[in-house]
Amino acid sequence: MGAGVTFGVxxxxxxxxxxxxxxxxxxxxxRLAGRAAGVRVIGLDQRxxxxxxxxxxxxxVDLTRxxxxxxxxxxxxxxxxxxxxxxxxxxxxTPDLELDHELETIGTxxxxxxxxxxxxxRLVIASSTELYGPRPDNPNFLTERHPLRGHPHAHAxxxxxxxxxxxxxxxxxxxxxxxxxxxxxxxxxxxxxxxxTRYFALPVLAVPLGFDPLMQLVHEDDVVNAFERAVxxxxxxxxxxxxxxxxxxxxxxxxxxKQIWRLxxxxxxxxxxxxxxxQTGDPPDAFYDYLRYLWVADGQRGWEAFGEPVYSTRExxxxxxxxxxxxxxx
Amino acid sequence: MNDxxxxxxxxxxxxxxxxxxxxxxxxxxxxxGLRREIQLRFGAAEVAQADGxxxxxxxxxxxxxxxxxxxxxxSERSGEVDEFGMDEIVVRRARPVLELLYERYWRVxxxxxxxxxxxxxxxxxxxxxxxxxxxxxxxTHAVERLRSQSARPRFFVxxxxxxxxxxxxxxxxxxxxxxxxxxxxxxxxxGHFVAVFPEGVKGAAKVFRDRYRLQxxxxxxxxxxxxxxxxxxxPIGIVGAEEAHPVLFKWTPPGRPLPFVPVxxxxxxxxxxxxxxLPTKWMIRIGAPVDLSELGPQxxxxxxLLSRLTEDLRAEIQALVDAGLHEREGVxx
Numbered sequence: 001m002g003a004g005v006t007f008g009v010x011x012x013x014x015x016x017x018x019x020x021x022x023x024x025x026x027x028x029x030x031r032l033a034g035r036a037a038g039v040r041v042i043g044l045d046q047r048x049x050x051x052x053x054x055x056x057x058x059x060x061v062d063l064t065r066x067x068x069x070x071x072x073x074x075x076x077x078x079x080x081x082x083x084x085x086x087x088x089x090x091x092x093x094t095p096d097l098e099l100d101h102e103l104e105t106i107g108t109x110x111x112x113x114x115x116x117x118x119x120x121x122r123l124v125i126a127s128s129t130e131l132y133g134p135r136p137d138n139p140n141f142l143t144e145r146h147p148l149r150g151h152p153h154a155h156a157x158x159x160x161x162x163x164x165x166x167x168x169x170x171x172x173x174x175x176x177x178x179x180x181x182x183x184x185x186x187x188x189x190x191x192x193x194x195x196x197t198r199y200f201a202l203p204v205l206a207v208p209l210g211f212d213p214l215m216q217l218v219h220e221d222d223v224v225n226a227f228e229r230a231v232x233x234x235x236x237x238x239x240x241x242x243x244x245x246x247x248x249x250x251x252x253x254x255x256x257x258k259q260i261w262r263l264x265x266x267x268x269x270x271x272x273x274x275x276x277x278x279q280t281g282d283p284p285d286a287f288y289d290y291l292r293y294l295w296v297a298d299g300q301r302g303w304e305a306f307g308e309p310v311y312s313t314r315e316x317x318x319x320x321x322x323x324x325x326x327x328x329x330x
Numbered sequence: 331m332n333d334x335x336x337x338x339x340x341x342x343x344x345x346x347x348x349x350x351x352x353x354x355x356x357x358x359x360x361x362x363g364l365r366r367e368i369q370l371r372f373g374a375a376e377v378a379q380a381d382g383x384x385x386x387x388x389x390x391x392x393x394x395x396x397x398x399x400x401x402x403x404x405s406e407r408s409g410e411v412d413e414f415g416m417d418e419i420v421v422r423r424a425r426p427v428l429e430l431l432y433e434r435y436w437r438v439x440x441x442x443x444x445x446x447x448x449x450x451x452x453x454x455x456x457x458x459x460x461x462x463x464x465x466x467x468x469x470t471h472a473v474e475r476l477r478s479q480s481a482r483p484r485f486f487v488x489x490x491x492x493x494x495x496x497x498x499x500x501x502x503x504x505x506x507x508x509x510x511x512x513x514x515x516x517x518x519x520x521g522h523f524v525a526v527f528p529e530g531v532k533g534a535a536k537v538f539r540d541r542y543r544l545q546x547x548x549x550x551x552x553x554x555x556x557x558x559x560x561x562x563x564x565p566i567g568i569v570g571a572e573e574a575h576p577v578l579f580k581w582t583p584p585g586r587p588l589p590f591v592p593v594x595x596x597x598x599x600x601x602x603x604x605x606x607x608l609p610t611k612w613m614i615r616i617g618a619p620v621d622l623s624e625l626g627p628q629x630x631x632x633x634x635l636l637s638r639l640t641e642d643l644r645a646e647i648q649a650l651v652d653a654g655l656h657e658r659e660g661v662x663x
Contacts, residue, residue, distance in 0.1 A: 136489060136490075136492040136493040136498075136508075137489045137492070137508070137510070138508075139508065139510045139511075139512035139513050140413070140414055140415075140507065140508065140512070140513050140516070141413075141512065141513075141516060143512070208495075209495060210495025210496040210498070210499070211495060211498055211499065212498070212499035212502075213498075214411070214415045214502070245413075246411065246413055246415070247410075247411060248411060248415065248499070248502075250499075251411070255368060257367065265495075293492070293493075294492075294508075318361075318364060321364070322357075322360045322361060322364050325360060325363075325364075
């Protein structure tokens with residue numbers, strides 16, 4: 001992707017990517033490293049991934065350490081990094097609430113401070129439209145200006161909202177750094193794997209009875225495209241990265257031929273309480289409320305800045321479903 | 331991925347291409363299979379819809395039952411919805427029921443059809459009553475009868491209805507949209523008729539004693555919207571809806587699952603049966619459209635003008651309602 005698009009003089013020469021074990025981080029490193037000369041990529045993580053992009057350099061940085069900002073600033077200054085893409089966030093929340101907070105909120109703080117110290121010109125940060133929160137009083141399309149209300153029980157969402165507030169404050173004090181925040185909705189595709197896709201890959205699904213909100217999905221390739229553009233072009237601001245089109249949850253599940261168990265809220269809560277606490281550290285409504293109320297984002301700004309998405313919501317879902325089928329037959 | 335399709339002894343580049351080709355072929359095949367399956371599922375739904383109830387062989391009874399149970403509460407619907415969740419097939423299936431309610435049950439008497447603009451965008455402003463949005467559905471149906479099925483208006487529903495199980499999916503599929511400014515701007519931008527009820531929950535919560543006395547119009551949001559977007563306002567008075575659910579008094583239960591529980595002669599007493607509205611005689615009176623576009627969007631900043639215009643609009647709808655009340659012979663005829 002990206003062929004035929006010219007990136008102006010603003011394209012940075014040296015790019016650092018944090019979080020090589022996340023989907024976005026690893027894919028983006030591979031894409032940027034494969035790009036023609038002129039772009040040098042440095043991957044940052046706690047440990048070197050087993051499959052690491054050829055042509056990229058690796059540097060070890062642990063964002064959960066108290067001195068991470070100093071370590072990171074040293075690396076960034078030594079390599080003369082011009083742009084940083086920060087994707088070192090948990091794909092799934094873990095029961096270790098403190099470590100999650102340490103990585104997501106404090107880790108981002110370290111990245112911000114290191115960027116300021118090393119005079120980095122551009123900072124791209126991954127966020128999520130989950131931060132708007134599933135609320136019955138949401139408008140049908142949430143714009144980037146809408147307040148982030150999150151979910152009271154989802155600790156990962158809470159941490160990220162805190163992170164975004166901190167980022168807004170920091171960026172007002174450092175106007176010389178271009179900050180781009182990309183809020184993507186639930187990612188679906190052949191290779192993306194998270195608690196959400198794991199849930200939707202089940203043959204039998206339990207969903208809240210009596211609710212059927214509209215859902216919006218984005219394909220993994222479109223997300224990586226948006227990140228690639230965001231780091232290579234100059235586009236400061238906040239963008240929703242979503243696919244076109246919306247579909248009710250029940251229609252998605254029917255398209256995939258899943259069996260649906262519609263359970264009343266309290267029953268669903270009791271049945272899934274312990275597995276949910278064990279896996280994510282949150283009560284189940286932190287996930288099921290996203291299947292109960294509306295949280296669709298308005299992607300117009302993102303589409304204008306990063307180009308039309310290749311896959312619609314429906315196509316992203318079908319690509320996910322068909323890849324699951326092929327995996328079963330292999 | 332295996333490359334058994336490629337001939338032996340080719341160079342590595344060709345082998346790579348062949349490998350890629352076979353991979354693509356596999357993807358195409360899987361997609362074609364998926365499409366066939368979708369066709370099968372949705373095709374079957376269409377046929378079932380056309381045939382009505384079809385007989386099921388005894389040996390398939392269990393799987394049929396399971397299929398019905400798994401789609402309980404969600405009858406057949408199309409695979410596509412518009413961006414606000416309105417579903418063509420659900421609307422098509424609901425149309426005869428709405429027609430029955432309109433023609434036979436409430437025997438709606440419509441006047442002032444000549445005032446309705448030919449096409450949107452346009453705000454239809456009406457008085458609100460009853461917790462369930464029957465009035466919104468009837469306005470929608472009336473406009474659809476006067477214009478075309480493609481001009482079906484969207485009606486606004488209160489926030490708390492969106493938290494009510496079962497109500498939310500159905501209202502969204504029938505064209506109900508949560509009442510808020512962002513949604514109104516988007517719908518008007520797309521050129522829709524939008525039915526709004528500026529009385530809001532205050533209107534829905536009217537007790538029988540206060541029937542046909544219009545409540546305060548929120549905070550003037552409708553007028554502000556009309557000034558900023560320049561769309562015409564069409565006042566509509568509905569008579570009859572306020573007696574379909576005569577609320578004797580309001581009961582606020584502890585825990586508040588609803589803003590309040592309306593106590594009608596039938597509601598908590600007869601259980602779910604009490605939710606059925608009474609067959610009163612309805613009248614819909616459409617008034618002359620109000621065009622505020624010459625005042626310009628900057629007028630929206632003048633709070634005093636805003637409240638005066640809001641009050642004018644309220645008086646206009648009140649007059650339409652009063653005229654309707656004067657005209658009718660009784661509650662039931």
